[in-house]
Amino acid sequence: MSTTVADQLISQLIDAGVHRIYGIVGDSLNPVVDAVRRTGGAKNGGIDWVHVRNEEAAAFAAGAEAQLTGELAVCAGSCGPGNLHLINGLYDAHRSGAPVLAIASQIPSAQIGSEYFQETHPDRLFVECSSYRELVSTAEQAPRVLHSALRHAIATKGVSVVSLPGDIAELEAVGHAPAFIQTLAPTIVPAAADVRALADAINAAKRIAIFAGAGVAGSHDEVVAFAELLAAPLGHSLRGKEWIQYDNPFDVGMTGLLGYGAAHDGIHDADLLLLLGTDFPYNQFLPGSDDDVVIAQVDARAEHLGRRASVAVPVHGDVAATIVAVTPLVDRAPDRRFLERTLKRHAKLLDSVVGAYAKNVERKTPIHPEFAASVLDDVAAADAIFTADTGMCNVWTARYINPNGRRRLIGSFLHGSMANALPQAVGAQFSHPGRQVVSVSGDGGLSMLLGELVTVAAYKLPVKIVVFNNSTLGMVKVEMLVDGFPDFGVDVPMVDYAAVAGALGIFARRVEKPTEIESALRAAFAFDGPALVDLVTDPLALSLPPTITGVQLKGLALAMSKVVMNGGVGEAVKLAKTNLRNIPRP
Ligand SMILES: Cc1ncc(C[n+]2csc(CCOP(=O)(O)OP(=O)(O)O)c2C)c(N)n1
Numbered sequence: 001m002s003t004t005v006a007d008q009l010i011s012q013l014i015d016a017g018v019h020r021i022y023g024i025v026g027d028s029l030n031p032v033v034d035a036v037r038r039t040g041g042a043k044n045g046g047i048d049w050v051h052v053r054n055e056e057a058a059a060f061a062a063g064a065e066a067q068l069t070g071e072l073a074v075c076a077g078s079c080g081p082g083n084l085h086l087i088n089g090l091y092d093a094h095r096s097g098a099p100v101l102a103i104a105s106q107i108p109s110a111q112i113g114s115e116y117f118q119e120t121h122p123d124r125l126f127v128e129c130s131s132y133r134e135l136v137s138t139a140e141q142a143p144r145v146l147h148s149a150l151r152h153a154i155a156t157k158g159v160s161v162v163s164l165p166g167d168i169a170e171l172e173a174v175g176h177a178p179a180f181i182q183t184l185a186p187t188i189v190p191a192a193a194d195v196r197a198l199a200d201a202i203n204a205a206k207r208i209a210i211f212a213g214a215g216v217a218g219s220h221d222e223v224v225a226f227a228e229l230l231a232a233p234l235g236h237s238l239r240g241k242e243w244i245q246y247d248n249p250f251d252v253g254m255t256g257l258l259g260y261g262a263a264h265d266g267i268h269d270a271d272l273l274l275l276l277g278t279d280f281p282y283n284q285f286l287p288g289s290d291d292d293v294v295i296a297q298v299d300a301r302a303e304h305l306g307r308r309a310s311v312a313v314p315v316h317g318d319v320a321a322t323i324v325a326v327t328p329l330v331d332r333a334p335d336r337r338f339l340e341r342t343l344k345r346h347a348k349l350l351d352s353v354v355g356a357y358a359k360n361v362e363r364k365t366p367i368h369p370e371f372a373a374s375v376l377d378d379v380a381a382a383d384a385i386f387t388a389d390t391g392m393c394n395v396w397t398a399r400y401i402n403p404n405g406r407r408r409l410i411g412s413f414l415h416g417s418m419a420n421a422l423p424q425a426v427g428a429q430f431s432h433p434g435r436q437v438v439s440v441s442g443d444g445g446l447s448m449l450l451g452e453l454v455t456v457a458a459y460k461l462p463v464k465i466v467v468f469n470n471s472t473l474g475m476v477k478v479e480m481l482v483d484g485f486p487d488f489g490v491d492v493p494m495v496d497y498a499a500v501a502g503a504l505g506i507f508a509r510r511v512e513k514p515t516e517i518e519s520a521l522r523a524a525f526a527f528d529g530p531a532l533v534d535l536v537t538d539p540l541a542l543s544l545p546p547t548i549t550g551v552q553l554k555g556l557a558l559a560m561s562k563v564v565m566n567g568g569v570g571e572a573v574k575l576a577k578t579n580l581r582n583i584p585r586p
């Protein structure tokens, strides 16, 4: 058999170091899938085909693999609905800076433009969630389009989409395939004048606070030393947490919707706020025009500068390179009182909010999710990879899973999609076969892409799925109550996910008593294969942001009175009692 366009594409992917493609087969994609089959799989120097249940999961898995390895990952879907299913996972990957190639097969080339069966236009559809997308129309063009797609995905840390009609994929390869090339990541050193302006702002300030985002990855020690130099309390965003919270005596917690600790107050009480590598989207948590806070912002991506808050001192540069450049120009802060005050306040808040659950909850049913999360933190491996579902699992992982520089935590932190955790765990486990991978799943999230349990079972992937099963779309229940709506459309009947998993041959435990959490988790983690622990948790556990506004509190009170009128007092009292766990106490 001669070399086809599909064979050429696959050999370019092998050349680029790709080990697997996540996807679902389909007629127009079959030539590509067959080319994968003929490579003999990754063990033989080829590529594996990972058969998932929904293409959305393929995109999430590829996105997770790319985020965790920093290298290109690939997913594929057949024409029309097959690749349309990819879209949500691709949005997530693109926004998360994951280099992902999506192979979107296309209807026969002669039919394009005739509203043919399953016709869509991937090169138009994926515009918003990719850096590059192109339709391959001839065999000559194919290898250069693929090369371009790979370069764009890697260079822009985003998604590329190659739309390939099945008939073109079957043609004999005629074009020359450019060799795959790879450079090392450059360092972005800021301009001298920007560094000088930053130094001047620092030297003029009396109370400096730092707010760090995911852009501080790889600069942990520099940032902590900088905080020491400036006597600056150091808060972080959710995405910054895994890079900066550990081994950090200046940590004051997280701000934002899921926040805790003194980060919010520290940021607002400073006279200079340094935003380091963060494009934190919620400007309501950042100082505004009413606050007397000067803001300096350092980011390797210049397009992030000044778009969330008014920035007086913008610096385009890598965080570590900027710190190295500015350090010789600044004086060690002589007055450390602001730092000490904020650290004290943080310790107090941690004790009253994050620690509040700890009192006598080891025996309370339904299980307090905070307690379960803290047991999970104790039991999970020191280098575990956690994936967290969007919803309350974000809160529990952000507050109770401790990073240590070796653990990883990924979620759908920028796109905010439900059902991300399980498929991301699939990508994490395929790319890290020796690591413990824990999917922290909501019952809503798990049921949304429930079919991926079949993928986990089929490949005997040793993923550990920990379900926070509160029989409700809990995060939205909170939103409704805080906004003054009685909760509606959120509750679901109790489902025994352990029984579902058991039916698929997955090791499963259902846990209703808090005293059984630890042994169930230990058994699941010790099991050599896929395991699911279904934790029946308190549906009324609420989490409130650190700066819940007066209007929102009024909303909560209003909703409570509506709950009382519609459902009786019992529910409201239960809810209020549960709320007390998470309302910051003075
Ligand atoms: C695809 C998608 N649909 C809807 C939402 C809105 N939403 C955000 S969190 C959430 C509830 C998640 O429920 P569950 O997974 O059970 O987690 P819980 O909050 O109960 O812990 C919903 C509906 C979303 N973010 N993504």
Ligand SMILES: [Mg+2]
Binding pocket: 442, 443, 444, 468, 469, 470, 471, 472, 473, 474
């Ligand atoms: Mg739920």
